[in-house]
Amino acid sequence: MDISEIILRKIAAYEPKGGLDHTAKLFLKLASINHRNVKQHLERVALLSEEIAIRTGKDPKPAFFGGLMHDVAKLALSHDLFEDRNITDEEYQEIKKHAATGFEILKDFHMFTALCAGLHHALYKSGYGLTLKDFPPDWDLELVKKALDISVIISIADFIDAFTHRTTSIKDGSDKKSLSLEEMLKAKYPNDHKVVEIALQVQEELKM
Numbered sequence: 386m387d388i389s390e391i392i393l394r395k396i397a398a399y400e401p402k403g404g405l406d407h408t409a410k411l412f413l414k415l416a417s418i419n420h421r422n423v424k425q426h427l428e429r430v431a432l433l434s435e436e437i438a439i440r441t442g443k444d445p446k447p448a449f450f451g452g453l454m455h456d457v458a459k460l461a462l463s464h465d466l467f468e469d470r471n472i473t474d475e476e477y478q479e480i481k482k483h484a485a486t487g488f489e490i491l492k493d494f495h496m497f498t499a500l501c502a503g504l505h506h507a508l509y510k511s512g513y514g515l516t517l518k519d520f521p522p523d524w525d526l527e528l529v530k531k532a533l534d535i536s537v538i539i540s541i542a543d544f545i546d547a548f549t550h551r552t553t554s555i556k557d558g559s560d561k562k563s564l565s566l567e568e569m570l571k572a573k574y575p576n577d578h579k580v581v582e583i584a585l586q587v588q589e590e591l592k593m
Contacts, residue, residue: 423460423464434535441538462483481513500532500536501536538584566585
């Protein structure tokens with residue numbers, strides 16, 4: 386079965402509340418027009434995040450949708466930033482805005498997914514995006530922790546897929562081929578080595 390068909394079936398099977406299924410399908414339709422590389426990346430990250438969540442005892446549903454929509458704001462950027470060419474420092478600064486912008490796009494409709502978009506680059510040293518002050522003030526600690534745990538999973542899945550599939554060169558760490566993927570991940574996520582190990586195992590098994 387084609388990966389896009391798998392994604393659509395999972396969107397329907399999860400039956401998310403608040404119209405998140407319609408938002409996700411609309412987003413994928415838009416991405417398929419001029420951002421096919423981004424769309425394929427999102428689909429892989431969604432499946433990888435979902436399976437990592439299952440194996441680490443976390444909720445796979447927000448991991449799947451957070452992974453699927455973590456780069457929603459990239460649709461506002463030129464598609465050639467994600468094609469086969471190197472990225473300038475100025476372009477990278479522009480790309481880095483996508484995390485916070487993704488949060489702004491989604492927060493009025495799907496707050497948990499919005500936080501995943503905003504946090505997925507903020508959970509490692511020298512990262513960027515949201516901070517704890519951006520969480521809704523009425524959220525309890527359990528829900529905050531859940532959002533952070535799921536966002537870590539998405540962040541690791543995102544880095545794995547970028548390392549494995551990216552054809553552009555962006556100075557975010559995934560271009561340091563002198564280190565192995567596992568070494569880079571464990572350096573970026575020193576408090577999440579177990580999640581890293583599980584993520585790498587999932588990636589190897591899924592062969593995406």
